[in-house]
Amino acid sequence: MAEGYKLSPTRPAPWNDPRWRGALWQILTLALIVWLAWHAVDNAIVNMRARNIPTDFSFWNQPAGFDISQTLVSFSSASSTYGRAFLVGLLNTLVVAVLSIAVATIIGFIIGIARLSDNWIVARLAGVYVEVIRNTPLLLQLLFWYNAVLKAMPGPRESISFPGGIFLNNRGLVLPEPQLAPGFEWVAGGVLLALLGALIFKVWASRKQGTTGARYHAWPVLIGLLIVLAGGAVFWQGTPVTFTLPELRGFNFTGARINPEFVALVLGLSLYAAAFIAEIVRAGVSAVPRGQTEAGEAIGLSRGDVLRLVVIPQALRIIVPPLTNQYLNLIKNSSLGVFIGYPDLVQIFMGTVLNQTGAAVQIVSITMAVYLVISLVTSLAMNLYARRIALKER
Structure with missing residues (x-):
């Protein structure tokens, strides 16, 4: 054999190459999925048209014709559209989700640390709270706060008055x-x-x-x-x-009012999620080695400073991933507000708007997409925060 001569490897035929076969099967599978999806959409459109069900989004700019009890933007039953009603429901959902996440996080951290307290009574009370709230259905808790607590308040004429022109009754908290x-x-x-x-x-x-x-x-x-x-x-x-200042006119007060549906939903979601967050915090703090606490005390830090400056920053690396899951559950559970009449996205858009327009496919798809986007944005924010506090290796 001549010096420098090399045998070139023989290439298999495309149908015998595993890479080509794998790519071919993936293309065929994707084509099948696209065909099935197109066939399902086409079949749904044909059946919807046969039953006079809307297949477009022309309803979006039609007058709504109904009132909403809580609005963060201007809304009129005579002039506002279904698209405006969607915006009102979306803002109401976001307000409940953001406020409940903040309250649940604060309560959860307090209860979680209380479970590790050396005080026997404090630790046991925190444990009772966690066990009772976690093992009771959320819907039952929402109905309890709404029907048994807030709706049991006196009527407007017998309102409980507080200094500064604040009144509490079964129609909500009235503020100046x-x-x-x-x-x-x-x-x-x-x-x-x-x-x-x-x-x-x-x-x-x-x-x-x-x-x-x-x-x-x-x-x-x-x-x-x-x-x-x-x-x-x-x-x-x-x-x-x-x-x-609020004034009693007829059967109700004038002034700014916080509806009982809003309070019941925020209370129920916050207290329920706080029980799970407390266990996450307890586990995260317990996972930090005892030597870290002793080192902080050795340099003269108080117990509060040791917890705030030494233990919690390290525990957050363990707490944040499961905490993200609880935030996502809270956001999705906010849709249960429909059972107590809170005007969120589900109650307004998938309830009233769907009943009036009959555009079920469009409305359900939009609602699912909104919750998906909110969850993805929340996950992205928490993942960025987790990356920021992650342990950097040199």
Whole structure:
């Protein structure tokens, strides 16, 4: 054999190459799935047209013709459209989800740490709370708060009054209605600038502590900036907000009102999710080695500082992944508000709008897509936070 001569490997035929066969089967499978989906959609459209069911989104701009008890944006039964009703329901759902997540997180962390307390009574009470709430259906808890607690309140004429023009009755919590005065934007701008300045100082203080070990608190800076900026705007422009006290007219009060449906839903979701979050927090804190606590105490930190500066930051790496799952469950469970009459996306869009238009496929698809997007955004935010606090290896 001549020097330098090499045998070239023989290539198998395409039908004998595993890579080609795998690609071919994937293409055929994808084509089959696309054909089945197209056939199902075409069949559904034909049947919907045969039964005079809408197949487009022309209903979106039609007048709604119904009222909504709680709206964060302007809504009129005479002039607002179904698309506006969708926006109202979406905002109501987001408000409940965000507020319930915040309240549930605070309560869950408190209960979870209380379960690890050396105080026997505190630890046992926290344990009872977790076991009772976790093992009771959420829907039953929502009905309890709505029917047994809030609806049992006295009527408007026998309302429970509080100082400052606040009244509590079975129709909700009535508060003085705020009225924005001229110059409010200056005061709001001062508050935003104060918050931005405190945030910048917080970032600088964190870097300074990392290099020198010196600790600087941001709250004195925030208070000082609020006094200078917001206080100066008030002194220059005058009172930015005035309040109109509620008055009993006929069978109800005038003024701003927090509906009992909203309170019952936030309470039920928050307390229910807090029980699961408490167990997650307890497990995360327990997973931090005892030596970390002893090291913090050895350098003179108090028990509160050890927990806040040493234990919790390490426990968060364990807590965040299952905590994300609880947040997603809470967001989806907010749809149970339809059982107590809360006007969320499901009650307004999949309830009233669906009954009036009959566009079931479009409305159900939009609602499912909205919950999917909210869940994906929540997961993305929590994953970014988990990546930020993850242990960096050098």
